[in-house]
Amino acid sequence: MTTLAPTRTTRTEVVAPRRPVRVLRAVALSAATAVALAAFWSVDIQWSRLASLPGQVVHYLDLMFSAPSWDKLPEALRQTLRSVEMAWLGTVLGVLVSFPLSFLAARGYAPAPVRAGLRGLFSLIRAVPEIIIAIIILSVTGLTPLTGALALAVNSVGTLGKWGYESVEGVDHGPVEAVRAAGGSTVEALRWGVWPGAATDFFSFWLYRFEINVRASAVLGLIGVGGIGDMLTSYTQYREWSTVGVLLIVVVVVTMGIDAISGAVRRRLTDGSTTR
Amino acid sequence: MRAAPTPASTSGADPRAAGAPLAVPPRPAGRWKPWAAFAVVVLLTAATLSPWAIGFDADAIARNWRNGADRIVKLFSPDWSFFPRTVEPMLETLQMAVVATVVGAAVALPVSMWAARPTNPNRWTRGAVRLALNVVRAVPELLYAAVLVAMVGVGALPGVIALVLFNVGIIVKMVSETIDGSDRGPLEAGRAAGATQTQINRTIALPEMLPSFVNQTLYVLELNVRASSVLGLVGAGGLGLLVDAVRTYYRYDQLSLIILEILVAVLVIDLVSSIVRRRLV
Amino acid sequence: ACSSDASGSTDGGPAADPTSLTLALVPSQDQGGLVDTAKPLTDFLTDELGIEVTGVVSKDYQAAVEAMGAGQAQIGFLPSLQLWQASDMYDASVVLQTERNGNISYPAQLMTNNPDKYCDDTPVERDGKLFCNGADALVGPAGLDSITKVEGAKVALLGPGSPAGYIYPVLALKNAGIDTDNGIEQIPVTTNDASVLAVYNGDAEVGFSFWDARDIVTKDVPDVGQEVVVFALTDEIPNDGVALSADLSPELQDKITTALADYSSTPEGSQILTDIYSISKLAPADPSTLDVVAQAAEKLGLQ
Amino acid sequence: MTVAPQQVTSRSWPVRVRDVTVRYPGGVTALDGVTLDIEAGEMVSVVGLSGSGKSTLIRTINGLVPVTSGEVTVGEHTLGSLSSRQTCAVRGSIGMIFQGFNLAKRTTVLNNVLVGRLAHTPTWRTLLGAYTAADKQLAFEALDRVGILDKTWQRASNLSGGQQQRVAIARALTQEPRIVLADEPVASLDPPSAHAVMGDLRRINTELGITVLTNLHLLDLAREYGTRMIGLRAGRVVYDGPAATASDAVFEEIYGRSIRQQDVLGG
Amino acid sequence: MTVAPQQVTSRSWPVRVRDVTVRYPGGVTALDGVTLDIEAGEMVSVVGLSGSGKSTLIRTINGLVPVTSGEVTVGEHTLGSLSSRQTCAVRGSIGMIFQGFNLAKRTTVLNNVLVGRLAHTPTWRTLLGAYTAADKQLAFEALDRVGILDKTWQRASNLSGGQQQRVAIARALTQEPRIVLADEPVASLDPPSAHAVMGDLRRINTELGITVLTNLHLLDLAREYGTRMIGLRAGRVVYDGPAATASDAVFEEIYGRSIRQQDVLGG
Ligand SMILES: Nc1ncnc2c1ncn2[C@@H]1O[C@H](COP(=O)(O)OP(=O)(O)OP(=O)(O)O)[C@@H](O)[C@H]1O
Ligand SMILES: Nc1ncnc2c1ncn2[C@@H]1O[C@H](COP(=O)(O)OP(=O)(O)OP(=O)(O)O)[C@@H](O)[C@H]1O
Ligand SMILES: [Mg+2]
Numbered sequence A: 001m002t003t004l005a006p007t008r009t010t011r012t013e014v015v016a017p018r019r020p021v022r023v024l025r026a027v028a029l030s031a032a033t034a035v036a037l038a039a040f041w042s043v044d045i046q047w048s049r050l051a052s053l054p055g056q057v058v059h060y061l062d063l064m065f066s067a068p069s070w071d072k073l074p075e076a077l078r079q080t081l082r083s084v085e086m087a088w089l090g091t092v093l094g095v096l097v098s099f100p101l102s103f104l105a106a107r108g109y110a111p112a113p114v115r116a117g118l119r120g121l122f123s124l125i126r127a128v129p130e131i132i133i134a135i136i137i138l139s140v141t142g143l144t145p146l147t148g149a150l151a152l153a154v155n156s157v158g159t160l161g162k163w164g165y166e167s168v169e170g171v172d173h174g175p176v177e178a179v180r181a182a183g184g185s186t187v188e189a190l191r192w193g194v195w196p197g198a199a200t201d202f203f204s205f206w207l208y209r210f211e212i213n214v215r216a217s218a219v220l221g222l223i224g225v226g227g228i229g230d231m232l233t234s235y236t237q238y239r240e241w242s243t244v245g246v247l248l249i250v251v252v253v254v255t256m257g258i259d260a261i262s263g264a265v266r267r268r269l270t271d272g273s274t275t276r
Numbered sequence B: 001m002r003a004a005p006t007p008a009s010t011s012g013a014d015p016r017a018a019g020a021p022l023a024v025p026p027r028p029a030g031r032w033k034p035w036a037a038f039a040v041v042v043l044l045t046a047a048t049l050s051p052w053a054i055g056f057d058a059d060a061i062a063r064n065w066r067n068g069a070d071r072i073v074k075l076f077s078p079d080w081s082f083f084p085r086t087v088e089p090m091l092e093t094l095q096m097a098v099v100a101t102v103v104g105a106a107v108a109l110p111v112s113m114w115a116a117r118p119t120n121p122n123r124w125t126r127g128a129v130r131l132a133l134n135v136v137r138a139v140p141e142l143l144y145a146a147v148l149v150a151m152v153g154v155g156a157l158p159g160v161i162a163l164v165l166f167n168v169g170i171i172v173k174m175v176s177e178t179i180d181g182s183d184r185g186p187l188e189a190g191r192a193a194g195a196t197q198t199q200i201n202r203t204i205a206l207p208e209m210l211p212s213f214v215n216q217t218l219y220v221l222e223l224n225v226r227a228s229s230v231l232g233l234v235g236a237g238g239l240g241l242l243v244d245a246v247r248t249y250y251r252y253d254q255l256s257l258i259i260l261e262i263l264v265a266v267l268v269i270d271l272v273s274s275i276v277r278r279r280l281v
Numbered sequence C: 001a002c003s004s005d006a007s008g009s010t011d012g013g014p015a016a017d018p019t020s021l022t023l024a025l026v027p028s029q030d031q032g033g034l035v036d037t038a039k040p041l042t043d044f045l046t047d048e049l050g051i052e053v054t055g056v057v058s059k060d061y062q063a064a065v066e067a068m069g070a071g072q073a074q075i076g077f078l079p080s081l082q083l084w085q086a087s088d089m090y091d092a093s094v095v096l097q098t099e100r101n102g103n104i105s106y107p108a109q110l111m112t113n114n115p116d117k118y119c120d121d122t123p124v125e126r127d128g129k130l131f132c133n134g135a136d137a138l139v140g141p142a143g144l145d146s147i148t149k150v151e152g153a154k155v156a157l158l159g160p161g162s163p164a165g166y167i168y169p170v171l172a173l174k175n176a177g178i179d180t181d182n183g184i185e186q187i188p189v190t191t192n193d194a195s196v197l198a199v200y201n202g203d204a205e206v207g208f209s210f211w212d213a214r215d216i217v218t219k220d221v222p223d224v225g226q227e228v229v230v231f232a233l234t235d236e237i238p239n240d241g242v243a244l245s246a247d248l249s250p251e252l253q254d255k256i257t258t259a260l261a262d263y264s265s266t267p268e269g270s271q272i273l274t275d276i277y278s279i280s281k282l283a284p285a286d287p288s289t290l291d292v293v294a295q296a297a298e299k300l301g302l303q
Numbered sequence D, E: 001m002t003v004a005p006q007q008v009t010s011r012s013w014p015v016r017v018r019d020v021t022v023r024y025p026g027g028v029t030a031l032d033g034v035t036l037d038i039e040a041g042e043m044v045s046v047v048g049l050s051g052s053g054k055s056t057l058i059r060t061i062n063g064l065v066p067v068t069s070g071e072v073t074v075g076e077h078t079l080g081s082l083s084s085r086q087t088c089a090v091r092g093s094i095g096m097i098f099q100g101f102n103l104a105k106r107t108t109v110l111n112n113v114l115v116g117r118l119a120h121t122p123t124w125r126t127l128l129g130a131y132t133a134a135d136k137q138l139a140f141e142a143l144d145r146v147g148i149l150d151k152t153w154q155r156a157s158n159l160s161g162g163q164q165q166r167v168a169i170a171r172a173l174t175q176e177p178r179i180v181l182a183d184e185p186v187a188s189l190d191p192p193s194a195h196a197v198m199g200d201l202r203r204i205n206t207e208l209g210i211t212v213l214t215n216l217h218l219l220d221l222a223r224e225y226g227t228r229m230i231g232l233r234a235g236r237v238v239y240d241g242p243a244a245t246a247s248d249a250v251f252e253e254i255y256g257r258s259i260r261q262q263d264v265l266g267g
């Protein structure tokens, strides 16, 4: 190999510094690998069953889509509207509550006890099965759509709060530093240092949570206020595949609609407005 | 408010004449758009709050909040003696959650990159991947479970497949959007060095997306621990089944112990996730 | 909003009758058909009582019972176990019991994919499905002599809240002297169709479900009636019924009971109930027969 | 420049750095027993090799990097002993120009510049983005001074490197500061712009008497614009004296090898 | 430098820019009918005011910014008409040093430098992260040349500004390029380091005959290290001639006002 600098005759062979050994990291990685291996080794799975999967997939697609019962479409649309209403209210309430909280739960903006408390709250909400949350709310507001919306709102706070503080912590620190250096308070650092960088994340979290809420079946179904998710699970339980096919089409279209909005919003924020 | 003269106005060399008004360019049009969007949100919310749609009944809340409080209090009395019976379901759940998470994450890693603009500039393949994922996400777990039981039988396998599909949907959605929002500069440097897209993704995009990816993977692990009702549906056992069993007989004390155990799992995963993030970000 | 007026009367006994009522209809999972509306019932009751009745089809037993307990629902169409729980925990009165095809009860079935082992006679076909050991009588109990052979087999069963998928069959096994914790290999599932499919696919040799859950999966696997053979039926399990919240005055309770019973006796009413809920008649309940499920559960140590 | 109601801007602040050591978590000692006395109204250049601790010094003076040991005093305030409210106020009086610009890329140039007014604006106004006309006027003037008034409504991410640096400078000017700390403020600028900016900094210094501390890696600029020069090497002060008269020996001290030799190496 | 099997590295490439106009989506015309002929082996400096289009020119030559009209040819390849595979190969032969460094902040310095080898590495090796010993040796040498070999295993985000710039330079050197494009490669460097880097670029140019195109905002550097100088103003070429002899009038042309006057303004 001819070296780039033949003129530097005095130069000795380049000795690269030794790669540092990161003990902690190595330990953590091996622990994670060990856990994964143990789980794979111990779990009782007949992987050979996978072989029949492709044929079966075709069979079920045929059951669902060869003769969809379109007569269920109006009902499906009505239930979708219901779901969207409840999901909307649930998401808006969830956003209103989680938005300020997720900033307070991020490292570096609120006292440690507040932070720990909020994180604990988010975790607790996520640890309680959705159905239990719904039953608690049900005893207050009855078997009404409002219960559905409130249950969705509470559940949303758990996840939105978590995603929110993680995103705030992941934002580039430079602008925050600049605001601090200009004498900005914490709130101002959040507004002008963090928010411009985190806004895309937040919008996509909100829209994604909205999408989840539209589909959330367990909670709404049990309350008996219906919704598209409930309809889907009911017809699935009674294996009426031709109706399930129609419902799936509706849900996919709704999901894609939300995804498209989410994409447009994010593009706006990341690339700037389209002043073309 | 103005007191001292600006230095610029004292400088003879400055092309701008002293005291001349600043030629501030006009504010670009379209500033109303965010406000319009905000107004739409408010209107829609008001509409859903109206009695014709959902109806917000503050009255009922004021009157009946005690009912809810009673039930929450009931949940604060764990029956510790129930613990031995929760051990096995907990282990089953963790086992399957880990397997599903590992498989799901392995699948989601390349797919996330195919679904994001900076790491997959080809709009057709990207569109196809996103479409497929929309479908995967749109199908509820219960449907996966119901179909898979008939396809591959009951047990851990259909449960794990259902969870994997569910996990891939979430990880890809969240991670690909993070990639979309990230700084393009480093990727551009890779392109300028003549790297193929795959190479860029591996060497440059991967380390940048890693925190988000690890994060979502851990989040999904947590979801899998919680979403164990799916596993119950397909005969894979786990905590979900136990939750259903105890609540059938209104054993809030036993339920509260199970919740406590899930909470511990959630907190541990949260802790790991925050440590990992602090190391990686 | 609908039910709020009826609540808050925990201290002073039944207060003035409410201006609106909520009916919670929980379709019995053992019913086999899909129920998605309570409207015909509530429309009729609204006319008959002069009180606004709103209805919801709830799919969660616990939610429905808790709603009655919290004064958020006053009329409950509940499965047998939950009827008993509502009356036991929240003093609801069980007033009516449903009749399906002339029966006020139904049996749980034990199925197998290995008729050679479990059938003492040649399986016979009824409605395209195979039965043996006299289970084709379609009334329980039948073929219970054969269940000792279940010892050591893989068995698909439902959660312990399901009378047909768990309580009755497990009790039958216990009575036959089998240790259900260690003597069989349990494959827990949460739905009746999954139990049938587990047997069909060979994941389990024996499965429990209500009679006859095989109908649900015929669309997926048309030959289920041939592959999965019912070899025993348990004791009869009481059908679902109607419970009324303790918040309602005795007069109103009577009024509701009479109205519903009369409705099911008229030809049109009976027709509607059959079409939508497969109920042919609402008969006065005999509370003593209702708690047999609870007793069975208690024998298993589930309470 | 406008005079904030409660303060006389022309009364600028001195900076005292007492035996400060800064060690980063990774183990790098970026500053090692640095002691400096900078009088109010001085114009100081800090020079040194890349990695010698220039940025760290500047950030320490603003309290953005906590000291491992030692003490930093600006005006009468000892950093580290202040309440968070006081810290905000103190920082509001220190204009800072970052080496990496630290702009919020996804918002407009104007919003970035108005960050300089945060310390003087009630929080509710900031949250709504409803700045007073006077604040905006100040921002426009600062933008005009650095010559990018026409980019006011652009997103910061759409600017060229030099334009971004000028936004960062405008932000600091908008603060009406008592001390200006500048971390290589002209690194990405062409000579006319660089001279204009340095000239502006000097004018702030001479006309309003504001203390200015600038990291520079160009010695000619340091010599030309500083009244005093501080040389850092591996986290230690190796030169502290008049800028204009710093000899070649001094440079050798700072850079560890003689300038001439470097030039030869280049050939 | 190693000789890639199928190519003789010393045979460097010319660059031809034909009547190129670049308009950004926002409506800014960054280049306006630029025509340049750069022979293989030339050492060219590009100077101009901030925002005059220097970065855009460099990025156009690498195909990172598509031309709105006109044509760019490097070597025998006309950009825009190539398959994506060919584009990769062509870019692999063009070393690029970005104004904003563009490092992957969350990975090690070594990994960043090895990006320079990607065009010569089979994809499976990249996926495994299994670079050859020879590639790594090349990376170490490049790091050593820019003087930060000791930072090899650090995360890129932990480096000082100047150190980051040197990583970016090492990355370009590791490519063993036929053309080097450098966008203000010394903006964040102290003079000795700056001279070292410019000296390196010149040595690459003189010894290996590689074409070098450097954006510089410092005229003395442009004069000293370029054999030819191109002056840009508002997207147009306003000067193209020898670097050493460029007169003050030329600078006035490029910068729109005389240098001397600027210097006075600074006083
Ligand atoms: N956040 C950090 N974590 C760990 N080490 C750091 C950090 N920031 C800087 N350093 C190290 O501290 C030393 C001093 O860095 P500093 O940024 O002060 O240098 P500088 O003089 O400003 O250099 P330049 O002229 O290149 O900007 C360097 O060796 C650098 O690698
Ligand atoms: N992505 C972009 N979108 C819109 N306009 C842009 C974009 N990038 C650059 N511009 C504009 O194009 C013009 C030329 O930019 P360029 O980056 O080429 O300037 P430059 O000569 O490199 O300046 P500097 O010396 O400040 O880096 C500037 O007016 C700039 O605002
Ligand atoms: Mg620095």
Ligand SMILES: [Mg+2]
Residues within 6 Å of the ligand: D160, D161, D162, E054, E055, E056, E099, E183
């Ligand atoms: Mg540039």
